[in-house]
Amino acid sequence: MTLPPSPSTPPLVQMLQWIARPMALMEDYTRRYGDCFTLPVGRNFGSVVFVSHPQAMQEILSDSKHWEAPGEFNEIFAPILGKHSVITVSGARHQRQRQLLMPPFHGERMRAYSQLIEKVTEQVMSQWRQDEPFCVRSSTQAIALRVILKAVFGLDEGPRGQQLEHLLAALLDETSSPFSAGILYFPILQRDLGPLTPWGNFLRRQRETDKLIYEEIQERREHPDPTRTDILSLLMAAQDEAGESMTDVELHDELMTLLVAGHETTATALAWALYWIHKLPSVRERLLEELDSLGDDPDPNTIFRLPYLSAVCAETLRIYPVAMLTFPRVVKVPLSLMGYDLKPGTVVIGSIYLTHRREDLYPEPEQFKPERFLERQFSAYEYLPFGGGSRRCIGLAFAQFEMKVVLAKILSRVQLKLADNREVRPTRRGLVTAPDSSIRLVMMGQRQEKMPVSQTVASVG
Numbered sequence: 191m192t193l194p195p196s197p198s199t200p201p202l203v204q205m206l207q208w209i210a211r212p213m214a215l216m217e218d219y220t221r222r223y224g225d226c227f228t229l230p231v232g233r234n235f236g237s238v239v240f241v242s243h244p245q246a247m248q249e250i251l252s253d254s255k256h257w258e259a260p261g262e263f264n265e266i267f268a269p270i271l272g273k274h275s276v277i278t279v280s281g282a283r284h285q286r287q288r289q290l291l292m293p294p295f296h297g298e299r300m301r302a303y304s305q306l307i308e309k310v311t312e313q314v315m316s317q318w319r320q321d322e323p324f325c326v327r328s329s330t331q332a333i334a335l336r337v338i339l340k341a342v343f344g345l346d347e348g349p350r351g352q353q354l355e356h357l358l359a360a361l362l363d364e365t366s367s368p369f370s371a372g373i374l375y376f377p378i379l380q381r382d383l384g385p386l387t388p389w390g391n392f393l394r395r396q397r398e399t400d401k402l403i404y405e406e407i408q409e410r411r412e413h414p415d416p417t418r419t420d421i422l423s424l425l426m427a428a429q430d431e432a433g434e435s436m437t438d439v440e441l442h443d444e445l446m447t448l449l450v451a452g453h454e455t456t457a458t459a460l461a462w463a464l465y466w467i468h469k470l471p472s473v474r475e476r477l478l479e480e481l482d483s484l485g486d487d488p489d490p491n492t493i494f495r496l497p498y499l500s501a502v503c504a505e506t507l508r509i510y511p512v513a514m515l516t517f518p519r520v521v522k523v524p525l526s527l528m529g530y531d532l533k534p535g536t537v538v539i540g541s542i543y544l545t546h547r548r549e550d551l552y553p554e555p556e557q558f559k560p561e562r563f564l565e566r567q568f569s570a571y572e573y574l575p576f577g578g579g580s581r582r583c584i585g586l587a588f589a590q591f592e593m594k595v596v597l598a599k600i601l602s603r604v605q606l607k608l609a610d611n612r613e614v615r616p617t618r619r620g621l622v623t624a625p626d627s628s629i630r631l632v633m634m635g636q637r638q639e640k641m642p643v644s645q646t647v648a649s650v651g
């Protein structure tokens with residue numbers, strides 16, 4: 191067996207580099223070694239092969255005869271999500287949980303959330319004050335969190351919903367710095383050394399969050415309401431082949447998964463989209479022309495299909511993918527991947543970040559160019575912000591729908607401009623990515639519809 195190359199740097203140093211600046215490290219290794227390389231970032235510094243070529247992506251994600259995607263390899267998520275999450279379980283149990291969770295995030299069920307998304311966006315926009323800069327990610331986080339809370343629990347207002355919103359935001363902030371992310375990579379550091387330490391603080395917030403979630407589950411068990419259509423009700427009604435229902439702990443872990451996976455990523459994607467739209471006047475101009483052509487109160491399905499808005503969202507998720515990586519895939523039988531003979535048990539990760547920066551697919555990959563998505567179609571292994579195969583994101587359609595409805599609402603209602611002209615770059619935020627500094631926008635006023643777009647384009651600076 192020959193693993194793809196790896197430098198002779200000590201594993202601990204590589205691990206620390208991986209935690210502090212993962213994207214720069216992946217780019218550096220690609221320059222040195224090409225399409226495949228090995229990093230010691232697995233359990234106990236275990237070797238992980240990184241791939242980015244579309245052909246390798248296709249093999250690891252779509253060939254379930256030779257590859258598997260075991261939940262145990264996602265145990266880094268367990269301290270936040272639990273051991274019974276769809277992300278941390280494997281095999282038949284994983285498939286069953288996916289089947290249970292997918293329907294509410296698709297088709298008509300999903301579209302039914304459009305009014306909610308619009309309402310929540312309006313609530314958040316009403317807090318913006320004219321000429322006062324605001325942090326975009328805080329606003330998009332509030333939108334995405336309220337939307338997912340409502341979808342999952344059927345609650346957004348009322349004290350429990352508000353407390354959960356506040357606690358979840360704080361809990362994720364707690365794990366966002368590279369230092370805290372480092373603790374996730376080194377389980378030995380996961381010790382409660384008091385409320386003044388990051389992990390101690392995280393555990394306390396987690397206990398408060400858990401208490402609220404268990405209270406909600408308890409209340410539902412005591413007062414079942416068959417008319418409810420939220421996801422918690424759906425999970426509580428589900429039974430496995432043996433007629434067993436989910437336990438409270440299983441329900442809790444699944445809810446946490448949806449709450450966390452369902453808002454962190456979308457919030458960041460929306461913040462980046464607003465950044466690019468206001469950084470590049472030509473993008474904003476073209477988008478406004480498209481949105482204005484719809485007239486008042488457009489149907490959400492029409493918004494969802496708008497070509498340029500779709501291209502802007504796609505390019506946002508290409509240039510700085512919120513999830514840098516797919517979950518690990520593991521070799522089942524001896525096989526050859528991109529010229530390397532791999533033995534069973536070898537762990538391989540798809541670098542979505544690197545695939546999206548390939549010059550051969552995306553000329554001038556550093557440039558934000560939505561037109562790429564109008565000019566050509568990319569395969570599911572050339573463009574994959576939501577991964578693929580057996581662990582492909584279950585919120586894919588929901589997230590894209592939410593992004594478009596929120597952007598359409600904001601852009602057609604208010605005029606915004608960037609508060610300053612700084613370059614913002616992606617950085618690690620916990621186990622995903624986010625802007626490295628606060629993106630701030632200023633509201634200049636309401637948008638008068640049908641005003642020539644050129645008069646409303648804000649100058650940057």
Ligand code: HEM
Pocket residue numbers: 276277278288295447448451452453455456459507511512513515516517518575576577578579580581582583584585586588589
């Ligand atoms: C822009 C937003 C989002 C991005 C970029 C994103 C990206 C991803 C990626 C890359 C994966 C791993 C796929 C793989 O390994 O093949 C994933 C998995 C997952 N995502 Fe998302 N996601 C987003 C939004 C959401 C939303 C809104 C939800 C829930 C409502 C969600 C729930 C999940 C779950 C549960 C999994 C695990 C699936 C499994 O293990 O079977 N995600 N997502």
